[in-house]
Amino acid sequence: MSNPHTYREAGVDIRLEANAISALVQNLSYRRKGNYPMMGGVGHFAGLIDFGHLVLALTVDGVGTKMLVADRLQDWSTVGIDCMAMNVNDLYVMNMEPVAFVDYIATDRLSEEQMAQIGVGLNEGARLANVNIVGGETATLKGLVNGLDLAGTCVGVQEKGKVITGERIRPGDLVVGIPSSGIHSNGLSLARRVVEGQDAWEETLPSGRSIGRELLVPTRIYHEVLTLTAETEVHGMCHVTGGGLLNFSRLTRYGFEFTDPMPPHEIFTWIQDHGEVENAEMFRTFNMGMGYAFVVPEGAEGPILAKVSGSRVVGSVTARPGIWLNGAEIR
Numbered sequence: 001m002s003n004p005h006t007y008r009e010a011g012v013d014i015r016l017e018a019n020a021i022s023a024l025v026q027n028l029s030y031r032r033k034g035n036y037p038m039m040g041g042v043g044h045f046a047g048l049i050d051f052g053h054l055v056l057a058l059t060v061d062g063v064g065t066k067m068l069v070a071d072r073l074q075d076w077s078t079v080g081i082d083c084m085a086m087n088v089n090d091l092y093v094m095n096m097e098p099v100a101f102v103d104y105i106a107t108d109r110l111s112e113e114q115m116a117q118i119g120v121g122l123n124e125g126a127r128l129a130n131v132n133i134v135g136g137e138t139a140t141l142k143g144l145v146n147g148l149d150l151a152g153t154c155v156g157v158q159e160k161g162k163v164i165t166g167e168r169i170r171p172g173d174l175v176v177g178i179p180s181s182g183i184h185s186n187g188l189s190l191a192r193r194v195v196e197g198q199d200a201w202e203e204t205l206p207s208g209r210s211i212g213r214e215l216l217v218p219t220r221i222y223h224e225v226l227t228l229t230a231e232t233e234v235h236g237m238c239h240v241t242g243g244g245l246l247n248f249s250r251l252t253r254y255g256f257e258f259t260d261p262m263p264p265h266e267i268f269t270w271i272q273d274h275g276e277v278e279n280a281e282m283f284r285t286f287n288m289g290m291g292y293a294f295v296v297p298e299g300a301e302g303p304i305l306a307k308v309s310g311s312r313v314v315g316s317v318t319a320r321p322g323i324w325l326n327g328a329e330i331r
Helices: 014-025 066-073 079-092 112-129 188-198 211-216 225-229 244-250 266-275 279-283 302-307
Strands: 047-051 054-062 097-107 132-140 148-159 174-179 236-239 255-258 290-296 312-318 323-325 328-330
Touching (some): 054 079, 066 188, 066 211, 079 097, 079 290, 097 112, 112 132, 211 266, 225 302, 236 244, 244 255, 244 279, 266 279, 279 323, 279 328, 290 312
Parallel strands (some): 255 323
Antiparallel strands (some): 054 148, 097 148, 236 290, 255 312
């Protein structure tokens, strides 16, 4: 290939997305009067509501263009897990316990087979996260939607004193990375562009799995978080989604230096090699093997390392702002 692939070239401009979201949020100034006010601002992984001695949290997310991978493989049985995971993992970041979920399906035409398979995945995701699916909405929007989109909203709850927002993060804290299960549900626009350019959907990776199947591996649900936060001091957490390492900037004004990143899965190595994707572009697009992270004071990492297979200290918090990978800033 003559030109390296980028996420922007594949149709997703992270900077434009951030600017567009800012343009939206700056007009969201109204605040409810009376009981149950909003806590904090907009922009963290979940929105918080003061409910007396409890805090409620809301998240919303979808599966994104991973749905096109499911269409390509004619297998929609796991995308419900992805939808659940993308929501509950954002709740875990703030130490919220997920309790209820609603789904939203938009399509240009209904298929009983697709809906049945999506239901299988949603049910499995609910089991893994111990969540009630309390309802949902299906909309047939021919002319507006081309294909099928799956999204959802999740409600979490926690005692007020146990909510973790990142405000306790300080320079010197350690970052403990937790492995991802694969590509999860982000960066698929770039991944698909590289795969389609190579016509490599059926190509077999060293593990023996085809590239198409590897892209469809469901997002890991980090249900062990609630147990770990009860056993050790945690100052902050991060769900590594679209934007890669840049997600850490949502936690604090301090910076992060990553000196010992987790080994990337073979799918990331394949995408980087065959798409000639620059290293910085990979780390600001994909999770690169680390789907979740704890930020803890030095000395508090032991229980996490002992109980989560594959976890490791990958870096630390610095007084210098920005996200740094082996001395180079990720922007």
